[in-house]
Amino acid sequence: MADYIHEVRQLVGHRPLILNTAAGEVLNDQQQLLLQERTDTGDWSFPGGYMEFGESFEDTCRREYLEDAGLQVEPVRLLKLFDKDFYTYPNGDQTQLITALYLVKVIGGHELDHVTNETQQVKYFDLDNLPKLFNDQSVKMAQAVIDDVEANR
Structure with missing residues (x-):
């Protein structure tokens, strides 16, 4: 059932919804984090997004990473x-x-080299010099990555 969120939004408008999402962390050999520049706000976030009906969190992460x-x-x-x-x-x-x-x-594909409806660009950033992140949750996610990297040194 593609585009589940848009269908639900047509029914409920802007009312508050609890939505499930999944995202992924990719670090390069220099321990830099891959982020996506969003087309909607111009801020940066982890590649990821909303779960479609019938997907698992892992399915969503795979699909959204390829799209974003x-x-x-x-x-x-x-x-x-x-x-x-x-x-x-x-x-x-x-x-x-x-x-x-x-x-x-990463098991395949190529980093996006063109603008899509959700992504301006993807780029690696040093963990101690991240750009303006999309929202508070993105900031918490970045901190979780930093904590994980430090714990596994």
């Missing part, structure tokens, strides 16, 4: 589940985002 970053990934392990973050989109949609953040490994 051009890369085929395989989830390796769940880094953290974020379940109490709220965001109102520029169009007025209110959400409580429940996001599964995975450490993923």
